Amino acid sequence: MHYGLLRYNLPGHKGFFIAGPYYANDVFFGPSSTGRHVGWKFGYEIPVSEKFYLMGDFVSGQNKKSVSTFGGVYNVSRRVQICIAALLAFPNEKLTQGVVLELNWYTYNFKEAAH
Numbered sequence: 001m002h003y004g005l006l007r008y009n010l011p012g013h014k015g016f017f018i019a020g021p022y023y024a025n026d027v028f029f030g031p032s033s034t035g036r037h038v039g040w041k042f043g044y045e046i047p048v049s050e051k052f053y054l055m056g057d058f059v060s061g062q063n064k065k066s067v068s069t070f071g072g073v074y075n076v077s078r079r080v081q082i083c084i085a086a087l088l089a090f091p092n093e094k095l096t097q098g099v100v101l102e103l104n105w106y107t108y109n110f111k112e113a114a115h
Contacts (some may be wrong), residue, residue: 001022001023001024001025001029002022002023002024003020003021003022003023003041004020004021005018005019005020005041006018006019006020010046013047014046014047015044015045015046015047015053016044016045017042017043017044018041018042018043018044019040019041019042019043020040020041021038021039021040021041022037022038022039022040022041022059023037023038024037024063024065025037029061029063029064029065030063030064030065037061037063038061039059039060039061039066040058040059040060041057041058041059041060042057042058043055043056043057043058044056044057045073048072050075051074051075052072052073052074052075053072053073053075054071054072055069055071055072055073055083055085056068056069056070056071056085057069059090060090061090062090064095066089066090066095067087067088067089067090067095068087068088068090069085069086069087069088069100070085070086070088071083071084071085071086071100072084072085075111078109078110078111078112079105079106079107079108079109079110080103080104080105080106081102081103081104081106081110082101082102082103082104083100083101083102083103083104084099084100084101084102085099085100086098086099086100087099087100
């Protein structure tokens with residue numbers, strides 16, 4: 001998969017938005033009815049408190065990776081996060097909805113690296 005993303009930081013460290021195009025092949029995205037895997041990726045992360053963030057993303061297209069996620073991130077410590085989100089398939093795809101549960105364990109202080 002190839003992609004280029006731009007990031008916009010909201011003033012006052014109030015979160016960020018990312019967006020950009022992508023291109024992928026059948027190996028990564030599965031067979032496509034159109035024969036192309038070109039689309040857009042969007043995402044956001046908005047802090048609600050020091051420990052909790054709202055987050056989500058969207059991948060456009062007509063393939064098995066065309067989904068949206070809406071959820072939250074809980075910062076357990078400076079190096080550990082737990083994320084949970086609803087996984088919603090793109091409306092034109094016959095994919096099952098789901099839940100994303102993610103544990104991020106960093107080898108560095110991710111809060112200091114973000115600034």
